[in-house]
Amino acid sequence: MLLPIPATSLVAFCSTRDLTLYLSSIWQHYFSDVPHANEVQIAYCRPWKSRLGLIRMSLDSTHSFIGINSLLQHKDVPDDVLITTIAHELVHYTHGFGSPLPQLFKHPHANNIVDTELQQRGLGNALSTCNQWIDKYWYEFYEKRHIARSTIGAKRSIVTQQQKVG
DSSP states (O other), rough: OOOOGGGGGGHHHHHTOOHHHHHHHHHHHHOSSSSOEEEEEEEEEEOSSSSSSEEEOTTTTSSEEEEEGGGGGGGTTTTHHHHHHHHHHHHHHHTTTSSSSSSOSSSSTTHHHHHHHHHHOHHHHHHHHHHHHHHHHHHHHHHHHHHHHHHHHHHHHHHHHHHHHO
């Protein structure tokens, strides 16, 4: 049995923010007791303002998909935020939400079950760092990145329009 390693040491394994490596490492070190009941895929998704991740299962239950807010790949986001987000989605998987495992609870966030499970699995420090960073920096971080993306999109649109006219 592997001993859990500090979440921050995962950086050495996953310095490129490759989600597949993060998922594999987190599952191996913190969720090794959880069976792989189906194929689990993970990818970056759109930059949501109020969601860091999601999990859903295919209609035929053959695979689960974990979507991660694309802003979490940015170097200014602490690694613990990405680690905690992936681990959060794995807790849902463990509890039978977005996975073929038996559903253990009626609601996925009832009675603080996700945070409690993360702490029990040795991710309490990463969770604390994540929560502090989100509370202090997330909305400003999001707005700066959202405005930058909007500005780039607007400039592309103007160039496209000028090319059509010209």
